Every structure is written in structure tokens, then in C-alpha cells.
Amino acid sequence: MLTLQEISQATGGYVVQWAQLYPVQHLLTDSRKLVNAATSVFFAIRGDFHDGHDYVASLYEQGVRQFVVEDLGAFAEVPDHKEANILLVTSGVKALQDVAAFHRSQYHLPVVGITGSNGKTIVKEWLSQLLSPTERVVKSPRSYNSQIGVPLSVWQINETHTIGVFEAGISEPGEMEKLARVIQPTIGIFTNLGSAHSGGFDSDQQKLEEKLLLFQDVSQLIYCADQELVRHTIQHQHLPGFTWSLKGNAADVQVKIKSTSTHKTKIAYTYQDQEHTLTLPFTDDASLENALHCLTLLLYLGLQPEKLSTPFERLAPVAMRLERKEAINGCYVIDDTYNNDLAGLRIALDVLAQQARRGRKTLILSDLLEAGLDEKTLYQQVAYDVKAHGVDRVIGIGDLISRNQHLFPAGSEFYFGTDSFLGQLRPETFRQETILVKGARVFQFEKVVAALQQQVHGTVLEVNLDALVHNLNFYRSKVSAQTKIMVMVKAFAYGAGSYEIANLLQFHRVDYLAVAYTDEGVALREHGITLPIMVMNPSADSFLKMQQFNLEPEIYSPDLLHRFLDYFPENSPKTPRIHLKLDTGMHRLGFDPTELADALEVLVQVPHVQVESVFSHLAGADEALYNDFSRQQIAAFTQMAQQVESDLGYKVTKHILNSAGIVRFGQVAAFDMVRLGIGLYGIESSGTEQEGLQTVGQLKTTISQVKRVTKGDTVGYSRKGIADTDKVTATIAIGYADGYDRRFGNGVGEVQVNGQRVPIIGNICMDMCMIDVTGVDVQAGEEVIVFGKELPLTELSIRIGTIPYELLTNVSTRVKRVFYNE
Numbered sequence: 107m108l109t110l111q112e113i114s115q116a117t118g119g120y121v122v123q124w125a126q127l128y129p130v131q132h133l134l135t136d137s138r139k140l141v142n143a144a145t146s147v148f149f150a151i152r153g154d155f156h157d158g159h160d161y162v163a164s165l166y167e168q169g170v171r172q173f174v175v176e177d178l179g180a181f182a183e184v185p186d187h188k189e190a191n192i193l194l195v196t197s198g199v200k201a202l203q204d205v206a207a208f209h210r211s212q213y214h215l216p217v218v219g220i221t222g223s224n225g226k227t228i229v230k231e232w233l234s235q236l237l238s239p240t241e242r243v244v245k246s247p248r249s250y251n252s253q254i255g256v257p258l259s260v261w262q263i264n265e266t267h268t269i270g271v272f273e274a275g276i277s278e279p280g281e282m283e284k285l286a287r288v289i290q291p292t293i294g295i296f297t298n299l300g301s302a303h304s305g306g307f308d309s310d311q312q313k314l315e316e317k318l319l320l321f322q323d324v325s326q327l328i329y330c331a332d333q334e335l336v337r338h339t340i341q342h343q344h345l346p347g348f349t350w351s352l353k354g355n356a357a358d359v360q361v362k363i364k365s366t367s368t369h370k371t372k373i374a375y376t377y378q379d380q381e382h383t384l385t386l387p388f389t390d391d392a393s394l395e396n397a398l399h400c401l402t403l404l405l406y407l408g409l410q411p412e413k414l415s416t417p418f419e420r421l422a423p424v425a426m427r428l429e430r431k432e433a434i435n436g437c438y439v440i441d442d443t444y445n446n447d448l449a450g451l452r453i454a455l456d457v458l459a460q461q462a463r464r465g466r467k468t469l470i471l472s473d474l475l476e477a478g479l480d481e482k483t484l485y486q487q488v489a490y491d492v493k494a495h496g497v498d499r500v501i502g503i504g505d506l507i508s509r510n511q512h513l514f515p516a517g518s519e520f521y522f523g524t525d526s527f528l529g530q531l532r533p534e535t536f537r538q539e540t541i542l543v544k545g546a547r548v549f550q551f552e553k554v555v556a557a558l559q560q561q562v563h564g565t566v567l568e569v570n571l572d573a574l575v576h577n578l579n580f581y582r583s584k585v586s587a588q589t590k591i592m593v594m595v596k597a598f599a600y601g602a603g604s605y606e607i608a609n610l611l612q613f614h615r616v617d618y619l620a621v622a623y624t625d626e627g628v629a630l631r632e633h634g635i636t637l638p639i640m641v642m643n644p645s646a647d648s649f650l651k652m653q654q655f656n657l658e659p660e661i662y663s664p665d666l667l668h669r670f671l672d673y674f675p676e677n678s679p680k681t682p683r684i685h686l687k688l689d690t691g692m693h694r695l696g697f698d699p700t701e702l703a704d705a706l707e708v709l710v711q712v713p714h715v716q717v718e719s720v721f722s723h724l725a726g727a728d729e730a731l732y733n734d735f736s737r738q739q740i741a742a743f744t745q746m747a748q749q750v751e752s753d754l755g756y757k758v759t760k761h762i763l764n765s766a767g768i769v770r771f772g773q774v775a776a777f778d779m780v781r782l783g784i785g786l787y788g789i790e791s792s793g794t795e796q797e798g799l800q801t802v803g804q805l806k807t808t809i810s811q812v813k814r815v816t817k818g819d820t821v822g823y824s825r826k827g828i829a830d831t832d833k834v835t836a837t838i839a840i841g842y843a844d845g846y847d848r849r850f851g852n853g854v855g856e857v858q859v860n861g862q863r864v865p866i867i868g869n870i871c872m873d874m875c876m877i878d879v880t881g882v883d884v885q886a887g888e889e890v891i892v893f894g895k896e897l898p899l900t901e902l903s904i905r906i907g908t909i910p911y912e913l914l915t916n917v918s919t920r921v922k923r924v925f926y927n928e
Contacts, residue, residue: 108129108205109127109129110124110172110193113147113174113201116205117204119194120194123187123192128145128171129145130145130172132146133202133205134147134170135158135198135254135258137164143165143171144171147172147173147174148161150173150198151198151254152176158198159175159176159179162183173190173191174202175193175195175198200284202254207287209260209261210289211290215267215269216293217291218291218294218403219272219273219293219320219321219324220273220295221273221275221276221294221296222299222300222317224297224298225297226251226275228393229295230245231245232421233245235420236417237271241269242267243267243270243271244262245271249273253281256272256288256289259272260272260288272289274289276306276316278307279312282317282320286320291320291321292323293326293403293406294324296318296327296328296329298330299314299317299333311335311339314335315339318343324345326346326347327345327346328348328399330349330350330398331347331350350375352398358405359402360375363394364383369389371388373394386419400418401414401418429441429442429924429926430925431559431924432559432922434558436537436538437465437536437537437538437540438461438463439559440454440542440543442454442542442543442544451544455497458540459495460613462636464538464633465537466540467498467541468499468501468541469497469501470501470541470544471500472524472544473504473546474488474506474546475546481509481510482510485506486513498515498517499517499518501520501527503520503523503524503527523549528554543555565806566807566924567803567804567805567921568803568804568924569924571925572800573788574607574802575610576799576800577788577799577800580798581768581786584769586776589776589777589780590618590759590780591617592617592782593619593620594782595607595619595620595621595630596623604621604626604630605630606925608633609633609634609635612637616637616782617638617779618640618779619638619640620642622641623641624641624648627639627641627652631657640658640659640660644661646666646673649669649670649674659684660685661685664697664704664705670684671708674714683717684716685718685719685720685721686720686721688702688721688746688747690739690743690762691742692722692723692724693725696722699746702746710753710754717750717758718758721761721762724736724764724767727770727771728791728792730792736770736771739762740774740775747760761778762775764782765782765785766791769795784914787803788800788801788802788899789899789910801895803893803894803914804895805840805892805893805921808839808890809838809885809888810839810874811836812834812835812879812886813837814832814833814835816829817832823869824869826851826852827852833880834878834881834884835880837874838874838875838876838877840874840890841870841871841874842870842872843873844873844918844920844921845913847870847908848869850866850906851868851875852866855902855905857890857891857892858896859891860882863897899914
């Protein structure tokens, strides 16, 4: 940790006030991301849309005592700031970079710097995946590659790390030299030269030369020798190059595509006169290019080619940073109103194409303002990409795209401005479709999203898909690469929203989904989910639906087995697949040993029925107290599963571990597959590794009204909320019909407003409840956190004597779900 005195030395800033020596652990640039006030230093940065100085007063009130500012006027709003350490600088951004550069200089580890027009984040994430088994990797979080994001990324380096991987992005001349000073890379990767952020440069040559400033002191620069301008410029600058080529150009690694299938590409590559093969789990050109950058770096680092096959085959897609929202008339909106360069459009179109939902796909697109191409070439390329991604219609907004409307599909519409489009919007023209909304900020496309969103009240469950992917990968790391993953999406995906979660899991290549009832599986199939689906509570009257929608039943009793066989006689057109549930001690559902022997006698006589898997359920995996009992269950299951395979004469998939079981017994009892449930959603139910998971869901609502209540008055039904003093209360838009448990009433529950916890006062009503906000500055319309990272479900469930599962699954379907990536 640094001190503000050391920060002063690193930045050359002027210490205006020195109150007390505080350690610095967190560099804070966004007041909304305050973690630990006591160890934070806030850099007040002026941006295009926000001025950090406006938040100095509120941060001081929240306990922050160290500030780096450009203007002392910020403290005029803090009349009593005698406890503050204040450093005055000419530029908050430069000061942040100075601190990070000083921090970086204290560590002598290999650092990979990545830049280029596209692919930086994916290459960074994949390198992290590939290096993590043998290295302690520190990397840029998400796509933190800006003048602010890079120093925040580099600040993460500590003595435990063995290699760093950081990306750097620029939009105008003069920026890369600053980032190079912060990252101080020892190895470089240049991904490619494209049109992204071309608007700030006079030519591709100028943009390339600016980007190459990142690599002036590297020991080696990885790049593709097939990019002629890139190759010539790097050679002209005498930068040390380590290269790959798909086109036979002189390079250290020569690559050829051997074959492609539906989801895989097989390549052969020659390195040091030895030929090797590799199978990559994708077919698109961008992913191939990104993977070859990674491969070339690993070869340069000395990794043995024969050890690379499995890691590359298991490369996981990188989660996208787009919000997905339910919309009017059964539609679904993908909200990408953050930027609109050509590369970003392609990424968003990829996401649109990946949506398995049925119905047409619509793109609402503004003029592209950052492409760096002439108008004709740009919109020809846009039209090509639109067609290639299967977009059915385009709604173009802006002068430029309207001038080029002849390039787009028949039936498309064009408007010169956002207000013009909204003025003529007819909701009935949008029905059962997926709508990508992508536009530059100046077009204010948030108005478009608001007009299309499903109109429900202000209570929202936000689902962080990045966190969900992190949790999935956390559990994957607990078992071998060969172990399959089944994920529970029953009960509306534990309240998070079945379709979106299922679609993400399908994208991230889990092996199975499991639902409680047939209608849940049918709904997933109707939304285009193609993964195998096990139905855990089938009924005989649902067998027809299961056959129609290719769903696989759990068979847990002799009676259900006979009913199933009666429905699927030997001449069935398709081999039915079933999953046998074994009772090893849970005593809920499943065949006991005697029933199993009888069932196997029957199944041997019906070879047209395929037993896909046998499984059981641990009764006490969430508590160490029952470890011995869990081991007894595992032993019993092993014996029963061996009997199944012996009698049937073929191998079946075996699984017994749930989320808690994966943590406790993942290395000894994973068998062929594990079942991931509550852990995916951020609850580590064994209680031993909660820090390894990220919070997935955040339930939010809004304040409807603020009231003053006199001492002695009561609040709410049955007059349970008694004001023992004069109070200020606020009514919030959530009640037990939304799934907010009545047991939270009368001070048992708390919510968070403006970063402060406040108690519930009075009983919980059907659609609303009241909170005591005495002493807290609030007003109608403000956001309220019901649960999330700062109000964890584990804590809240203990308050009312239940479990996190219940709180999650109780969130009503009338509560709007918003899915997003950070």
C-alpha cells in the first residue's frame, strides 16, 4: 500500500492539507464503486459527461478522507473537512496514471501488452484462461483499456502475480505513450488494424504508428505477418517480431486450416520445423485470429505444443457487455447504446445472431460516427454485415444511413432523427421479435429502449451475466476437464429468468440442463434452446409433450418406469432416453437397491430404451458435519451404478454431486458429470469458498413517496409500525406479491438507500412496504437495493430463518429481469 505522501512524490502534486496518515488500497474514480472508504483515495476527474469534483462532498460523508483534485472549490461543499488529506494536481487522469506507473515499476514480472483495433479483450481473456493453470495472472478487468481503465488494471498487480496481461485502447494521437508508461510491457501483441476509432487519425499509418508506441521497449512483439502494412511498419521500426501466418508469408509459426465442422476448426501449424495439430472450438475468422495470437505467444513463452491441445479445445467464449430486456408484445431488446463503431456493431450483431429465440430479428441503428471510412464503403460494409447476421429488417436513424437505405433489406424503415422515429412508433409493428438497439450517445437511443421495454413497475432484478459466467468457470475449475456439467434452470432459473440463463449456458457449452417440470422444458425448446434437457418431476400425462419436444425424464420409481414403458412401446419411432434416480440416503425420490434390481430386470428386456444416466443426491453436502454420511452415499452410489452398467451391458453417465458437493468432493466423486444449481447464482452453500463466487442478482426498487411521521403515530396495516420518535419514512414499490417475504416486516429486514442500510417499518404490504429513512437524504424516485452484493442473500435468509434458495425463487415473474454484462 502507498500513502498520500508517496502519491504526492509520484505525481508531483501539491499537498494542500495533511490530516492523518492513511494507507491507500483502492484508487477510486467512480463514486458509485466505493468499497472501503478508509483505504480509498478519490481522484476527481473531469469527463465529457461527469465531473468527479461534484462527488467529493458525498464521498467525504461516506468516510473517504483522501482526495486528489484539480480544483479546491470542491471542498466548498464540505465546510468541515479538517480530517481530509488533499492533493492538488493539474490533471486527475495524469495523476492516476502516475500512481499506477510508479506501482508498476515496483514489480519485475513479464507483462503482456495488447493493442490493436479489435480482439483485445478476447485475446486477453483467452490468454488468462490458457496461462492460469501454471501462472498467477493479473489482467485488465472486462475491457478496462482506456486512459482511466489501464491504470486501474495495473494497480491490481501484487507480489503473488507471475505474469500480467493488459489491453490498451486509444482513440486519438498522444494517448498510447501515456498507457505505455503505465503498462511497461515486456512482451507485446498487436491484434490487427481495422476501422475502430479511426475518426481521431488522419490515416491508418498514423493510427498504426500511434498504437506501436506501446511496444518500444518489449523483448518481442507477436503479430500476424499477413497484415502487410503492419509487417512493413514494424520491420521499418526495427521492433523485435515473433509472427504467425496463414498465407505462407515468412513467419515463425506457419498455420494451415485442415478442416471445419459445425462448431470446430482443425488447424495444422509448423513451429521450429515440427508440425502439430490443434482443434479450436469455433469456426469464425475473428476467433481464429484471436486464438492464433494466443498460440504464438504461448509458443514464444516456451510451452510445449503437445500440452496445448486440451486448453485450446476448452476455450470459453467471452461474455458480451450488453443488456437484455423483456419488451412489448413478447419482444426482447438487446440494449447496446454505448458506442457504435463498425467493430462494435459486429460484436452486437454476433450477440443478436446468437439469440435462440424464434421470430424475426430487427436492428435499430443510428449513423455510425467513429468508423473512419468513407460513407459509401462504410454503409456497404454495414449492409453486408446485416445480411450476414440474418437481420430481417433495419430501422435506420440519421442522415447518413438514410441516404444509403437502398442497401438494406426490403421492408426496412429510415428516419432522420430519434424524435421522428418515436413520433411515428406503432407498438403493434413489433411482435415476438428480437430487437438490437445500437446507436451513438448523441442519438439518445435510451428513449428508444424505454419506448420498447415492457411496461412494468419499477422493481427490477438485475442479473449480471459476467458474474454468472465467472461462477460457472469457478465450478468447472473444481473438476477435471473431462467432467460434464449439468445446470439446474428449474424454478425460473432460481428466479433469475430461465431463457436468458439457458441461452448463455448453451453459448458456454454446458452439457445438460435440468428443469423441474415438463412445461419448463417446453418453454425452453420454444425459445430455441437445443441442449439436452432432463425433466426431474415428469408425469405420465406429460410423456407426449416430452416426446414432441425431445425432453428426457427422470425415472425415480417402479410405477413411473412401467407407465413410461407403456407409453413408449418397442416400435417407438425414436429411442427414448431416461435418467434413473437412485436413493442412497436422501429418502426423497429414487430406487432403493431392491427396486433397482427389479427395474434392471425390466430394462434388460426393453433395449429400445436408453438409460442415459444414473444419479443420486447428497443429503448433507452443504455441512461438513455430514461428510462421513456423504461418503457413505458416494460409496452406495458407486456400487449401484456399477450394477446398472453390468446388467445393461453399456456405460452410462454417472452423477451425484450438487453445488456444495462439487466444492467438497469434486476431486474424488465427480464421476462423469456434476450438477450445478444454486452455486451458479452466487451462493456457495457449503460455506467454505463464498469468496470465490460473484454476486449474480441484484433486486432493486424505487421510492414512491417520502413522509414525515409524528411520534406516537403508526405506519402500515395493523398499526404494527410504531413511531417511537418523530420519523421520516419512505414507501417503496415492492411487496409480498413481488416475492418480498412478509417476515422482513417490523424491523427484521433492511434495504439500502444511498449506500446506507435502513430498516423496514410496519408490515409488508402486497405491492409496497415502508422503510425508516430518518437522517438519510432521500426523495421520491430514488433507487433502493433490496438484495445484492452489499445485502447478500445469505445474510437476509438467516434473518427470517430460511435459505437463499427461497428468497431467489420467490422473486415474482412480474418483476422485470434485466440481464447485463459489465
